[in-house]
Amino acid sequence: MPDRPAYLRIAELLRDRIRDGRYPQGTRLPTMTELRAEHGVSEIVVRQAFALLRGEGLVETRRGGGTVVKVAPPVRRVAMDRYRSVTRPMAVPATTFTHDRRISWDEYRLDREFTRTRAGHDLAALLEAAPGTEVLRRRFVFHARGEPQQISVNYLPWEVVGGTPVADPANEPWPGGTLAQLRFLGHPPTRVEESVGSRMPTPEEAETLRMSGGVPVLTITRRLLSGPRVMEVCRDIVIPADRVVLDYAIDL
Incomplete structure (x- = not known):
């Protein structure tokens, strides 16, 4: 040889x-x-x-x-407990993101872009709604201590959020995040569903998140339900794979 x-x-x-x-x-x-x-x-x-x-x-x-x-300490993202952390009364403002990163509210920044649009067939299926249903599309870039760490694009039914403070980007970041917003609107989440995948980042994602070459991203599709109704679809939460560890605990 x-x-x-x-x-x-x-x-x-x-x-x-x-x-x-x-x-x-x-x-x-x-x-x-x-x-x-x-x-x-x-x-x-x-x-x-x-x-x-x-x-x-x-x-x-x-x-x-x-x-x-490279210095890239992974963040532990505990799937169940992270959502419980923002459903309890909070002494200080927080979201699941600040909980994961163990950062203060002052160390948190959220870039946002809001658009009123209509759901295509794939999104409508996730929302369990008719194609063409009006939705609020929100694209967020999450920063911790000045560094971009995560991108997410989520969709909320326009008939629920239209004309409310939730549809105003000036109100972001909102303590408690989307879960708190849905409670504010009278639709408290009762179920969280997540589906995790992986792929290589798009050029725009790699640039936005300041990623090194060759690093994949984890993609998390999330649904928040209030009773039988789907109130939010997040497609996708995008996180560089070298910056996160996904922890799951299941009580039997």
Whole structure:
């Protein structure tokens, strides 16, 4: 068997050292000159190794700062408890997002875009409504401590939210989020349904969330029901896969 290409061997060595903790998060990797001397290879070989690790989301190259191990502490998203956390009385404003990130209200920012539109066939099926039903479309970008972390696009029946404070983007962020808004409208959620998938991000998502190359996203389709009626469809919640751990607990 012929030897593997040198860039693969160098990348494997660096990858192993990252994973076993010899190069912790935020640590600068050996310079290109040091790696060339250690392995007796050209600059282009070292660049190929770095490019491979960047594509895996393990490192990032900073202008004037070399190549460093990426710092991306995962957020734990506890599916059941996170919703319960905002249905109880709150001493301070919070949402499921601030709960997940363990940030204060002052460290939270929400970019928003509201549009009145009509549901196509797929969305109408999720809403259990007729195609063409009027809905309020809301696109949010969630920021924690100034960094974009999550995108979501949700839909609410226009006949429920039209002309109410919930349809006014000036009222965002709303303490308690969508669950609190539905309670305000007289339709308290009684059931949450989530479906989790994964894919590569679109160019716009990668740019908005400042993602490294090669990192997939988790996509969560959510429905909030009040009794038998679907009151919200979120399609999708988009989170970089290297920034989140999904925890699920089921009481038997």
